Amino acid sequence: MRFTSAQLDAVLGGSGDHYWSADLLYDGERRLQDIPITDPRLREDGGAKIQQSGSCSVVWQDTFGASMTPRMITDAFAPFGAKLRVYSNVVAGPFRERVAFGVFDITDVPSARDESMAFRGRTITTGSTIELEFKEQLAGVQGDDFDVPTSPSLLASAWDELGRISGMQLVRAVEDKPITRTILYPESRLDAIYDLCDVILDAIPHTTADGALAARPKVWPAAVARLRRGPRGQLVKVGDAMSPSGVYNRVVVRATGSDQTSILAIAELTSGPLRVKNLDGSRSPFGQRTRYLSSEFVTTRDQAQAWAESTLAQVSVPRARVLPVEMTFDPRLERGDVVEIERPGGEVLTGRIVSIDRSARATQQLTVEVP
Numbered sequence: 365m366r367f368t369s370a371q372l373d374a375v376l377g378g379s380g381d382h383y384w385s386a387d388l389l390y391d392g393e394r395r396l397q398d399i400p401i402t403d404p405r406l407r408e409d410g411g412a413k414i415q416q417s418g419s420c421s422v423v424w425q426d427t428f429g430a431s432m433t434p435r436m437i438t439d440a441f442a443p444f445g446a447k448l449r450v451y452s453n454v455v456a457g458p459f460r461e462r463v464a465f466g467v468f469d470i471t472d473v474p475s476a477r478d479e480s481m482a483f484r485g486r487t488i489t490t491g492s493t494i495e496l497e498f499k500e501q502l503a504g505v506q507g508d509d510f511d512v513p514t515s516p517s518l519l520a521s522a523w524d525e526l527g528r529i530s531g532m533q534l535v536r537a538v539e540d541k542p543i544t545r546t547i548l549y550p551e552s553r554l555d556a557i558y559d560l561c562d563v564i565l566d567a568i569p570h571t572t573a574d575g576a577l578a579a580r581p582k583v584w585p586a587a588v589a590r591l592r593r594g595p596r597g598q599l600v601k602v603g604d605a606m607s608p609s610g611v612y613n614r615v616v617v618r619a620t621g622s623d624q625t626s627i628l629a630i631a632e633l634t635s636g637p638l639r640v641k642n643l644d645g646s647r648s649p650f651g652q653r654t655r656y657l658s659s660e661f662v663t664t665r666d667q668a669q670a671w672a673e674s675t676l677a678q679v680s681v682p683r684a685r686v687l688p689v690e691m692t693f694d695p696r697l698e699r700g701d702v703v704e705i706e707r708p709g710g711e712v713l714t715g716r717i718v719s720i721d722r723s724a725r726a727t728q729q730l731t732v733e734v735p
Contacts, residue, residue, distance in 0.1 A: 372454060385450075389447040404420040407720070432492040442470075452695035463695045466573055470496055522564040523540045539565075545661065588697075612680060619668050630672060694728065697717060
């Protein structure tokens with residue numbers, strides 16, 4: 365959950381308004397401040413490799429009538445190293461709060477145009493409209509593969525190694541652990557980051573609102589918010605959806621130990637509607653759906669079994685039921701947050717946010733996994 369003041373909670377539950385703005389950054393320096401952005405579309409998807417992305421338009425009027433349309437790679441909004449530090453601004457009467465939302469690489473300028481007029485014998489620009497597309501900073505890591513076969517160089521600390529291969533600032537949000545062995549990374553740095561987080565830290569990479577690399581645990585943490593019904597509540601509409609896609613009831617880990625012996629670990633559901641088999645050994649109604657995993661980081665059967673069981677807990681029952689939720693705008697919530705959702709009749713469901721879609725509207729759309 366993004367950090368905000370305690371007063372913001374009361375404002376979001378009332379009649380406050382919000383708008384989006386950004387600072388333009390380049391090479392660690394702020395080039396422009398408080399840029400108003402229009403037509404924002406921001407998406408968080410906890411199941412994607414690049415979990416945050418978006419688009420917006422910037423309408424800029426320069427004091428001296430200069431054009432801001434990027435035409436050279438060194439221009440302000442050119443997608444060659446420029447970044448946006450995006451803010452959600454919440455306003456209610458005298459109350460104002462600027463919530464740090466995320467730091468994004470500008471990845472594309474699909475359209476840009478100027479409006480001009482004649483003034484004292486010359487043509488000046490009265491305004492520039494620039495359409496931007498952007499992604500979280502892990503997108504930059506995705507495009508920077510290893511030049512040669514590369515191994516971990518900092519085995520004592522997975523976090524230190526994550527900082528080395530990502531080049532990003534770190535927020536050590538989960539307990540550090542040593543790397544179990546020297547291996548050759550996959551060609552992709554991003555894949556190496558996901559492997560280290562998954563196998564060693566039992567977590568998922570997570571880019572913070574300040575643009576740092578953190579990780580969120582695969583084990584569900586405590587709920588950070590309760591989404592309420594009623595006139596003073598946040599919930600507008602809650603649906604239900606179910607799909608077997610991405611649901612597994614069995615996880616198999618294959619690996620090779622330090623002494624080159626084969627390691628096989630299996631975790632499976634033995635009871636409940638998603639069980640692999642019936643008590644008599646016959647095929648269950650759902651059948652057997654297996655997810656296979658392999659990693660050179662796994663060196664012992666205990667490690668393999670722990671990874672299998674941790675993964676099974678995430679890909680089985682929690683993924684079977686998904687709630688599409690429409691709620692009032694709240695910039696604090698993030699993918700991976702656990703929330704409580706009030707239902708008719710006093711029922712309260714606990715779920716984990718998978719994705720969030722936001723715009724300039726007064727509401728936002730969530731998908732929430734519910735076990």
